Amino acid sequence: xxxxxxxxxxxxxxxxxxxxxxxxxxxxxxxxxxxxxxxxxxxxxxxxxxxxxxxxxxxxxxxxxxxxxxxxxxxxxxxxxxxxxxxxxxxxxxxxxxxxxxxxxxxxxxxxxxxxxxxxxxxxxxxxxxxxxxxxxxxxxxxxxxxxxxxxxxxxxxxxxxxxxx
Amino acid sequence: xxxxxxxxxxxxxxxxxxxxxxxxxxxxxxxxxxxxxxxxxxxxxxxxxxxxxxxxxxxxxxxxxxxxxxxxxxxxxxxxxxxxxxxxxxxxxxxxxxxxxxxxxxxxxxxxxxxxxxxxxxxxxxxxxxxxxxxxxxxxxxxxxxxxxxxxxxxxxxxxxxxxxx
Numbered sequence: 001x002x003x004x005x006x007x008x009x010x011x012x013x014x015x016x017x018x019x020x021x022x023x024x025x026x027x028x029x030x031x032x033x034x035x036x037x038x039x040x041x042x043x044x045x046x047x048x049x050x051x052x053x054x055x056x057x058x059x060x061x062x063x064x065x066x067x068x069x070x071x072x073x074x075x076x077x078x079x080x081x082x083x084x085x086x087x088x089x090x091x092x093x094x095x096x097x098x099x100x101x102x103x104x105x106x107x108x109x110x111x112x113x114x115x116x117x118x119x120x121x122x123x124x125x126x127x128x129x130x131x132x133x134x135x136x137x138x139x140x141x142x143x144x145x146x147x148x149x150x151x152x153x154x155x156x157x158x159x160x161x162x163x164x165x166x
Numbered sequence: 167x168x169x170x171x172x173x174x175x176x177x178x179x180x181x182x183x184x185x186x187x188x189x190x191x192x193x194x195x196x197x198x199x200x201x202x203x204x205x206x207x208x209x210x211x212x213x214x215x216x217x218x219x220x221x222x223x224x225x226x227x228x229x230x231x232x233x234x235x236x237x238x239x240x241x242x243x244x245x246x247x248x249x250x251x252x253x254x255x256x257x258x259x260x261x262x263x264x265x266x267x268x269x270x271x272x273x274x275x276x277x278x279x280x281x282x283x284x285x286x287x288x289x290x291x292x293x294x295x296x297x298x299x300x301x302x303x304x305x306x307x308x309x310x311x312x313x314x315x316x317x318x319x320x321x322x323x324x325x326x327x328x329x330x331x332x
Contacts, residue, residue, distance in 0.1 A: 012301075012304070130169055134173065146308060156213070
């Protein structure tokens with residue numbers, strides 16, 4: 001009658017990041033056909049003051065490592081944000097997938113009631129693991145994966161929602 | 167150590183739809199300043215073969231009513247897709263919020279193990295309520311809410327991720 005914290009995190013993140021890798025493969029194939037450097041796609045944005053594709057991918061993976069680490073009561077690993085090329089971005093996604101593969105269901109037991117502290121607007125804000133998961137981690141993760149997809153779609157890459165959903 | 171099906175659905179949908187209403191209010195105020203009819207925003211798209219803003223809002227609410235109805239073992243209400251103006255779209259979002267307000271936690275008890283049948287690619291596909299929630303309903307819901315936000319952002323509406331997250 002209830003869902004484990006593991007079930008609401010690891011399989012979701014794993015599925016969506018795996019789909020994102022496939023979307024990037026389609027984008028790369030399309031770029032080759034159009035004789036466009038994938039670095040152009042990496043740096044595309046939907047608005048001048050919005051984060052480019054590469055930033056969307058980096059932040060999506062940040063939310064993955066942040067979420068499973070915080071809910072497991074572990075320190076969040078620090079990953080320098082240096083990725084620019086598609087190959088570097090794919091490596092970062094694979095790093096997140098590798099981290100997810102190490103998480104066991106029991107590591108996240110009790111994560112919903114664990115107190116999580118986030119820096120929001122310069123202040124430390126404490127909330128339950130469940131509030132963090134449902135109000136912060138999942139909405140943010142989906143926001144950045146969808147925006148990454150939307151940037152490629154806007155750039156004319158022939159992908160459909162099925163590629164996003166898997 | 168686990169999260170109720172209610173906790174993974176109703177509060178998430180309610181929060182994100184409430185934020186979407188606030189985002190639309192900012193978009194409307196900005197359109198007035200720019201002397202732009204909000205109907206133009208309703209019909210904006212990120213790509214010619216992508217669904218416009220109004221469609222994103224309609225499909226987001228479809229996933230809300232589909233998700234809570236299916237997980238409660240009820241028929242999914244049919245809402246005609248006739249909305250075009252901002253006022254009509256807001257009314258549809260409020261209709262979804264009203265539906266969410268009628269759902270009690272116990273209505274969704276056991277929703278994770280209930281068999282859900284979806285029409286996918288013209289075929290009936292059966293899956294558990296949990297698979298439906300994590301692999302279909304939530305990714306689709308967030309996809310359409312984020313894309314609605316992205317269309318407005320691309321149109322120059324002065325909103326930030328904080329408006330989306332709430």
